[in-house]
Amino acid sequence: MISLKALASQRRTLVPALLLAAFCSSAVAVEPDSLWSEVTEAAKGQTVYFNAWGGSERINEYLAWSAEQLESRYQVKLEHVKVGDIADIVGQLEAASLVGRDEGGNVDLMWVNGENFAALKNTDLLWGAFADNLPNRNLVQDSPSIRADFSVPVEGLESPWGGAQLVFIVDTAAVPSSPKSAEALLEFVKEGGRFAYPAPPAFHGTTLVKQFLLEVLDGDEAASAALALPVEQADFDNITKPLWDYLDQLHPELRGAGKSWPISAEMTRQLLDDGEVDIALSFNPNEASAAVQNDQLPDSVRTYVFDKGTIGNTHFVTIPWNATAKAGAMVVANFLLSPEAQARKADPAFWGEPTVLDITAMDADQRALFEAVDLGVWALPIEEGNNVLPEPHASWAAALEAAWLERYGQ
């Protein structure tokens, strides 16, 4: 089996030409750098299984809209495979690779970033540098979090889809002045404020723990620098000690007393609406606007970030090495980057997530699409949106999660 795997990777790198020759009659075998016209031609009639987190109905609806557009414009059928945790899919791909399933895979396109991307890249389960070949690639912003995903170079292996920043949604009717630092948050819960965060390894929970780590390390130059490097090179126990001290104080004061945790950030938003908590988490600066307009949050909510900024990142879509409909997947990835799709995504009426495109690089018509979007008073004010802290290196996530579970997971 190990030799099969070697054979498979060899086939990926050395014999594309042979494969092309073998399959030329069917004309479906595209490569990451195939001519775009060939790609769109091969994509016609393909069904693309897009494995993406399915916990938000608005995102699901957005993808349903995308599916309609793709079907009518490119004759590509988009099937949204709703996933609870994309890490499960990474595991399934690894398992498929171990048993030698090098083609006809179940996943054509998947929504990833951070440690999941790092895992796929490390185990060589990604198809290739398809992202640089997408026509809409030219419109993408040039930013550090798009060039490197949690400090891991992207190298065209995944295509950016949306921007994200950890934000807090607060009900101003219950909380007149929002706690704008880790320290203030601790004070807030000690004085009877209601707060809870999803237990790691839930994505938002891990990110908040990272945020706390950055806050408690504030001013410690050496420690802050260590976060940008793989965790193996750092004195983990020493660096994270202030974090655990902080959490030890915080947890008894949380809703659930540190024994019961919300499943997800979305659940904290539901809890905010119910009044079970005063502050919810989100990775989307505009989520509150979307939720208020959709009758899911009261009018009195506002979005804010900590005074010293919060962690921000970019999320991507990528194609596994054994995808069945690679051409279709490329067409989908390109469509998701189109100004039209990105503008709709940025609109809180539909999804409301910051775009990854560079609006200044667009022509007037394209720019008009974005200028028409009304973010509403509930969203994060634009000026606070610049207050972004970089993610620690991707390897820190797993280490922090393991240490967190070790301490609080029983």
Add this chain to the structure above:
Amino acid sequence: MHPLHVNGLTLQLPGGQFLVRELTFRIEPGEVLVLMGPSGSGKSSILAWLTGTADPRICASGDVWLGDTCITSLPTEKRRLGLMLQQDYLFPHMSVGDNLLFGLRGGTRTERLAKVCDSLSNAGLEGMQGRDPSTLSGGQRARVSLARTLLSDPCALLLDEPFSRLDTAMREQIRRFTWDSAARLPVLLVTHDTFDAPEGATILDIGQSDAVGPVVRAEMKDAR
């Protein structure tokens, strides 16, 4: 032992029809009263009322005494009326001996076992305490069933056609066994077969006066 005395029993169906009206009788210890009548005349309802298991929809008045004690409002399990039905209803999950032990009241362990052995030999079933009831013949089962009832030390015995399911040869034998065993108790026998009644029994015929609705005509007759 005390006499069983029923005073002014009236049973009325939910529709207002009378099943039994103002029935009074008295059975001395050692005496057998035979209750006869066509099916539907209320024989079984009288027995059910006596044991306190009548259908709650039937409206009843009157009372029943054991000697000086009125047992009308006592729950079934406190009335101490032994009941035998058409079927023997030996409990299938218990051995013959366990069935008898279940019926027997009081006593130490050794006393209880001795009593059960005695009653088995009285019934001509020596050494059968370990048997599964389903391996017994109909006559044997009937005897075990009666023995079980008597071991519970009843103050009176109510028999609801207990011989009807036995074949003719067996019937006579079980009848004799029954009358011998119950010689000291007041006994009420419900049957439609006059031959079931022992010598000297009183027969009470509750017939039906036709179209007007079933009205009980209680009439004491001498035994044949």
Add this chain to the structure above:
Amino acid sequence: MWRRLPAVLLLALFGCPIVLGLLGTLLPALGATPNLAPGNGFAMVLQDSRFVGATLLSLKTGLGATLLVLLFTIIALVSLHNSRLWVWLSATLPPLLAVPHAAIAVGLVFLIAPSGALVRLLSPAITGWTRPPDMWLIPDVYGLSLILGLVIKETPFLLLTAAAQLPQLNVDASLKIGRTLGYSPARCWSRLILPQLYPRIRLTLLIIMAFNLTVVDMALLLGPSNPPTLSVFLMSLVNDPGSRAAASAGAVLLAVLVAVCFAVVVILERLVSTVARVRARSGARGRGSSLFRVFGKLLALLSVSLSIAALFVLLIWSVTQRWRFPDAYPSAWAFDRWFSGNSSLIDPAISTLTIASAAALLAMVAAVTWLELERRGCAPKIDGIWFIPLLVPQVSLLFGWQAMAYWVGADGHWLTVVYTHWLYTMPYVILILAVAWRELDPAWSHAAHALGAGYWRVLFIIRLPLLIKPLSQAFAIAIAVSVAQYLPTLLLGGGRHQTLAIELVTSFGGVDRRTIAALAVLQSVLPLIAFVLALLYPRWCSARLARKNALASRQWIRS
């Protein structure tokens, strides 16, 4: 030899996933498949700090729920016997039984959470709360909400099984005899009826116990998350190749745990029956209490009302636009969710229905084939075999079956999913049909054969139409079983078959209570529709026959 071939093939088809599945779990656990699951699984899982906590939680919730189910069944049986409430309950319980676990679980959360419908109804008028209380949490950390969910879902199952057995036990006569021997009704039940009843419900009780100890979907929705129950914990490991060996080893241990629990039950059974026999021999009469009966009735009413209320809350949320705490009812309604051709509801419903219909149909054909073979002496009478899938933990079987599917590249295929669902629909179908099949008077077929009809003609013209009622019932139950399946679709579907069960559990962590409620309502309604159809179809058949006969006789008279 040839005569037995079809039976052997059918049995092989059924046994294949079981044997291969268990093997596929055992081998990676032993480290025999280093390419798929490297490492020593047992060492890995035993070293995991969450394993002990998860196992204890599973034991606590699984055994606790099973004990309560048994206890409540007995109390309900005793207090409801010959009561008018039972007449009503026996009509209400079968449809409730058809409602999937996940839907009830979600409804329960929406009902009893601190911000749930109950508190909303009472606040602030009675409780004085303007914000949800923080006195309790759903799911709670002790597993109580999981136990509650399991108890209200499984008690009707055991109660109906038990009630179906009572007519064969001469309950009324035993009570009469026992009471005239001087025993209270409660004593009569415990010494005369329950000892006879228990052996007849033992298999159902063991199935319920295996389910309670190993359930995944309900534990995800109602159970604690940190640590979760053992099966949920194993689910979090299985998708990571680095921990697949650990997950497999854990699944093997879970199967062993269930087997040990079975053994404990058998030992306890012996003990209890010995003690009961000794006490029955003692002749002690004791006194009874009628409070018991009132308590039992209250309990039964409460549990059924909880289920119905949970479903009702789901229904309300599914047509809600806005419902803030502490309003007693929604301030804005949205009925269009049901009528706008919402693809997020229709697609999973279609996926669920196609899989369920295929699995149900497969089970019907297989069961009829088997029972016909059995009737003609070409197959042995081995009812127990069909229940194996219900006694083996789903994770223990399906982890391995999924690994096997990976190896041959069959995962994600629709047929694989249907095949796996069949495994779980078959026991119920054969359970219902076997009784009907064996009770059907062979004289019907004999008469038809005597008139010259061949085997197939008799089967299709005489036997199947005569058995139309149990056949439709079995079909409806198979649909209900398949609609409720979560794990088989999740593990074998490769993400390509988004059934309602999967959508419901996946989206539960998400925000929109309204959509979740709509999914749960839809998942509950599909089996109910199947039940109603199963009730109506036989009537429609006989009505059609009557019409046809009337027509024929008229024509005959005219000519």
